[in-house]
Amino acid sequence: MVYIMKKGDYISTILRSKQTVLSTKDIMLLWGEASSDAARVRINYYAKDGDLYRIRRGFYAKDRDYNKFELATKIFTPSYISFESVLGRAGITFQHYNQIFVASYTKREIVADGQAYSYRRVKDAILTNSAGIENKDNYSIAVPERAFLDVIYLNKDYHFDNLGSLDWDKVVEILPVYGGNKRMEKMVKKYCKALNTKTK
Numbered sequence: 001m002v003y004i005m006k007k008g009d010y011i012s013t014i015l016r017s018k019q020t021v022l023s024t025k026d027i028m029l030l031w032g033e034a035s036s037d038a039a040r041v042r043i044n045y046y047a048k049d050g051d052l053y054r055i056r057r058g059f060y061a062k063d064r065d066y067n068k069f070e071l072a073t074k075i076f077t078p079s080y081i082s083f084e085s086v087l088g089r090a091g092i093t094f095q096h097y098n099q100i101f102v103a104s105y106t107k108r109e110i111v112a113d114g115q116a117y118s119y120r121r122v123k124d125a126i127l128t129n130s131a132g133i134e135n136k137d138n139y140s141i142a143v144p145e146r147a148f149l150d151v152i153y154l155n156k157d158y159h160f161d162n163l164g165s166l167d168w169d170k171v172v173e174i175l176p177v178y179g180g181n182k183r184m185e186k187m188v189k190k191y192c193k194a195l196n197t198k199t200k
Contacts, residue, residue, distance in 0.1 A: 010042060011051050019138050020066040021074055024058050056112040072100045072117050073139040079104035080133050080140035083120060086147035087160070094161040103127060103142070103150055120154060125179065132174040145170040146177075152187050153178055160191075168192055 013030050014022065024036070024043060033039045043060065046052040053061045055071060073079045083101035087093040099109075099116035107121040132146030142150060145166055151158055171188060178184055 011046055014046075014052065015062055017062075019070070020061055021055065021071045021138070022060050023074060024060075027060065059112070067138065068100060068115055069136070069141065070138045071112065071115075072102050075110065075112070075117065076102070076104045076106055076108070076119060078127055079119070080127075080142055082142040082147045082150045083118075084151075086142050086144055087151065090144040090147075091165060092144060092148065092160055092162055120150075122150065122153065123179075126153070126177055129177045131177050132170070143170070146174050149174055149178065149184065149188075152184055153181065156183070163191060163195060168195075 010031060014027060017026075017030060019026060022030070024040065027043055028034075028036060028039045031039060031042075043052065047054045047060065053063055053066070055061055055066070056075075059071060059074065061071075069081050069085075072081060079102050081100065082103040084093055084095070084097050085101040088095070088097065099118045102117060102119050103122050103126075104119040105121060105124060105127055106119055108117075108119040110117045110119070132143045132149075133140050134143060148160070148163075148166060149171065151160075175185065175188060
């Protein structure tokens with residue numbers, strides 16, 4: 001027996017979802033719809049009616065209180081939160097940035113709903129390697145050690161304010177993700193020496 005959704009079921013299915021950000025494709029999957037045209041008409045109706053909050057083309061939220069990290073990693077996938085967004089929260093860099101930094105397969109600057117998102121390109125082999133990546137409810141985020149390595153992967157010269165809180169054994173453990181990058185290996189050794197830190 002095939003269950004046919006009633007009118008009120010469409011929006012209640014979205015409201016019950018654990019996701020705070022949904023793409024048109026996500027909504028179609030929730031509704032079990034094959035026709036994108038019918039789904040789009042219905043989504044537009046709910047957005048105009050105020051039942052759905054339209055963030056940007058193809059992305060919606062239940063209300064304005066959505067998770068911006070979740071949106072960041074949904075605009076381009078695969079991707080994960082990294083760089084200064086993680087290092088700032090961990091107290092490794094002190095400068096405050098308004099934008100959210102994301103590791104992705106593309107380099108792009110985007111503003112969505114007043115929030116700036118900065119996408120930095122990393123090689124696919126690095127992007128898809130889960131070492132040092134934590135999966136939260138609806139997004140992925142680098143641990144500080146992985147974010148530190150991402151930064152030195154893309155920058156030859158970078159000023160860190162406080163490296164004392166990093167687990168250097170974990171840094172060394174994650175380092176092979178970058179494919180035997182000699183420059184990065186030298187930099188890690190240099191930082192360890194400067195901090196007088198021994199690694200396993």
